[in-house]
Amino acid sequence: MRxxxxxxxxxxxxxxxxxxxxxxxxxxxxxSALLTGDAEVAERVISADRAIDExxxxxxxxxxxxxxxxxxxxxxxxxVVAALRMVTELERMGDLSxxxxxxxxxxxxxxxxxxxxxxxxxxxxxxxEDMVSRVKDVITSRDITxxxxxxxxxxxxxxxxRLSFTELLSDSWTDGVxxxxxxxxxxxxxxxxxxxxxSVANRVVFVVTGEYPQALRA
Amino acid sequence: MRxxxxxxxxxxxxxxxxxxxxxxxxxxxxxSALLTGDAEVAERVISADRAIDExxxxxxxxxxxxxxxxxxxxxxxxxVVAALRMVTELERMGDLSxxxxxxxxxxxxxxxxxxxxxxxxxxxxxxxEDMVSRVKDVITSRDITxxxxxxxxxxxxxxxxRLSFTELLSDSWTDGVxxxxxxxxxxxxxxxxxxxxxSVANRVVFVVTGEYPQALRA
Numbered sequence: 001m002r003x004x005x006x007x008x009x010x011x012x013x014x015x016x017x018x019x020x021x022x023x024x025x026x027x028x029x030x031x032s033a034l035l036t037g038d039a040e041v042a043e044r045v046i047s048a049d050r051a052i053d054e055x056x057x058x059x060x061x062x063x064x065x066x067x068x069x070x071x072x073x074x075x076x077x078x079x080v081v082a083a084l085r086m087v088t089e090l091e092r093m094g095d096l097s098x099x100x101x102x103x104x105x106x107x108x109x110x111x112x113x114x115x116x117x118x119x120x121x122x123x124x125x126x127x128x129e130d131m132v133s134r135v136k137d138v139i140t141s142r143d144i145t146x147x148x149x150x151x152x153x154x155x156x157x158x159x160x161x162r163l164s165f166t167e168l169l170s171d172s173w174t175d176g177v178x179x180x181x182x183x184x185x186x187x188x189x190x191x192x193x194x195x196x197x198x199s200v201a202n203r204v205v206f207v208v209t210g211e212y213p214q215a216l217r218a
Numbered sequence: 219m220r221x222x223x224x225x226x227x228x229x230x231x232x233x234x235x236x237x238x239x240x241x242x243x244x245x246x247x248x249x250s251a252l253l254t255g256d257a258e259v260a261e262r263v264i265s266a267d268r269a270i271d272e273x274x275x276x277x278x279x280x281x282x283x284x285x286x287x288x289x290x291x292x293x294x295x296x297x298v299v300a301a302l303r304m305v306t307e308l309e310r311m312g313d314l315s316x317x318x319x320x321x322x323x324x325x326x327x328x329x330x331x332x333x334x335x336x337x338x339x340x341x342x343x344x345x346x347e348d349m350v351s352r353v354k355d356v357i358t359s360r361d362i363t364x365x366x367x368x369x370x371x372x373x374x375x376x377x378x379x380r381l382s383f384t385e386l387l388s389d390s391w392t393d394g395v396x397x398x399x400x401x402x403x404x405x406x407x408x409x410x411x412x413x414x415x416x417s418v419a420n421r422v423v424f425v426v427t428g429e430y431p432q433a434l435r436a
Contacts, residue, residue: 064296071289078282084299085306169396177398178387184399188406 005070008062012083013139015059019090020136020200022052026097027132027193031125033104034186035118037111045101052094059087075210082203086139089196093132096189096196103182112182114175117167121183124160124190127153131197138204148213150201157194161187223288230280230301231357237273237308238354238418244270244315245350245411249343251322252404253336255329263319270312277305293428300421304357307414311350314407314414321400330400332393335385339401342378342408345371349415356422366431368419375412379405 026045033042063084066072072080103112113121131153138147164187167173168180202213244263251260281302284290290298321330331339349371356365382405385391386398420431 064299067285067295067299068291071291073286073289077285081282081285081299081302088303165399168399173395177391177395180395181383181386181398181402184402185406188403 005066005072005076008066008070009076009079009083012059012062012066012080015055015062016083016086016090017136017139019052019055019059019087020132020139022048022055023090023093023097024129024132024136026052026094027100027125027129030097030100030104031122031129033101034112034125035122037104037108039105039108042101042105042108046098046105049094049098052091056087056091060084063087078210079207082207086200086203089200093193093196096193099189100186103186107182112179113186114179114183116172116175117164117183120160120164120167121186121190124157124164124187127157127160128190128193128197131157131194135197135200135204138201142204142208144205144208147201147204147208151198151213154194154198157191161191223284223290223294226280226284226288227294227297227301230277230284230298233273233277233280234301234304234308235354235357237270237277237305238350238357240266240270240273241308241311241315242347242350242354244312245318245343245347248315248318248322249340249347251319252330252343253340255322255326257323257326260319260323260326264316264323267312267316270309274305274309278302281305296428297425300425304418304421307418311411311414314411317407318404321404325400330397331404332397332401334390334393335382335401338378338382338385339404339408342375342382342405345375345378346408346411346415349375349412353415353418353422356419360422360426362423362426365419365422365426369416369431372412372416375409379409 026048029041029045029048032038033045063080067077067080070076106112131150134146134150134153137143138150164183168183173180206212244266247259247266248263250256251263281298285295285298288294324330349368352364352368352371355361356368382401386401391398424430
């Protein structure tokens with residue numbers, strides 16, 4: 001019984017890593033659409049989101065069937081519920097990539113992000129994509145040190161977000177209100193992708209150790 | 219056994235309604251801080267969020283103990299997992315109220331929302347608060363018609379959000395970049411509060427009927 005449980009759990013984690021890989025592509029493509037103004041790539045992100053939603057539904061069904069048939073208790077139960085939460089968060093990261101792609105599409109043939117702030121937004125995108133990529137590896141490896149390191153990157157994301165506000169609100173901002181609003185929302189979307197990445201990584205720590213990182217540090 | 223299960227489930231739903239009531243206060247106070255520039259009220263929202271987080275943890279513990287001790291299957295299992303998701307969403311609505319309060323606090327003694335767009339933002343806030351209030355009733359009454367009606371209000375929120383962008387980006391916008399960025403983010407926060415309200419209402423429909431509204435309509 002326990003062996004069946006653990007095989008099915010492994011299969012769920014395999015599916016989570018696969019979804020995380022789809023999210024990684026979504027973040028990367030959305031950023032590429034954003035920074036090049038490529039409408040076709042933006043459309044690809046938007047239409048690919050359906051596959052992420054479907055994959056999420058499949059993981060949920062597998063997790064429910066595992067809960068129903070194996071009736072896990074204590075730690076095992078919490079691991080399955082953690083997996084259900086991870087898939088919700090991964091799906092949300094896909095939605096946020098769609099939001100980025102939609103801003104890119106809205107401004108075609110122009111580029112939503114003005115040249116003066118492009119380095120900051122490009123770096124935010126890079127940090128987000130790197131975090132998603134590392135979360136994908138963490139889901140597979142269950143490496144706690146690597147999982148905890150994802151949280152460290154979130155600090156860079158926070159300071160990039162502050163930097164973007166400083167740039168937007170400085171006297172040298174000459175790109176007007178529309179671009180400022182786009183950039184503020186883009187910053188919010190990348191920040192949320194990063195937040196979810198940290199949360200998924202923390203859930204992997206929980207799955208391995210039975211404790212969330214906050215408690216681990218305390 | 220089943221009776222114990224249903225008593226405990228009722229107790230969880232009572233806790234969810236209580237948390238929703240705390241969220242209603244958070245949304246209302248955050249809006250009041252925002253539209254009057256009252257730093258004290260903003261601080262109250264920020265410090266009250268801790269109680270929402272703690273209430274969420276208690277509901278989660280109760281739900282886990284219910285899952286462990288009663289090992290519900292099929293529909294009952296899905297109801298408990300739906301409750302776990304509802305509490306996550308309610309807690310998130312509290313966080314979004316904190317974001318609104320923080321923008322209010324940042325601009326004290328000024329008011330973050332310029333007079334020309336205040337009616338639109340005030341109406342978004344009103345719609346959001348009303349949705350939260352109705353969701354609270356829906357959690358208690360389990361009234362499907364009332365739950366489905368929450369989704370209707372979300373359409374007004376979407377058109378208010380579009381209106382706010384039209385106002386921000388019109389030639390008559392004379393309040394500059396900082397106010398525009400604040401308003402764009404505030405619009406996003408209220409929109410997300412509304413999205414979560416709809417989602418919680420839909421989960422109540424699921425709890426009662428075993429189907430999510432999308433499937434009900436299909």
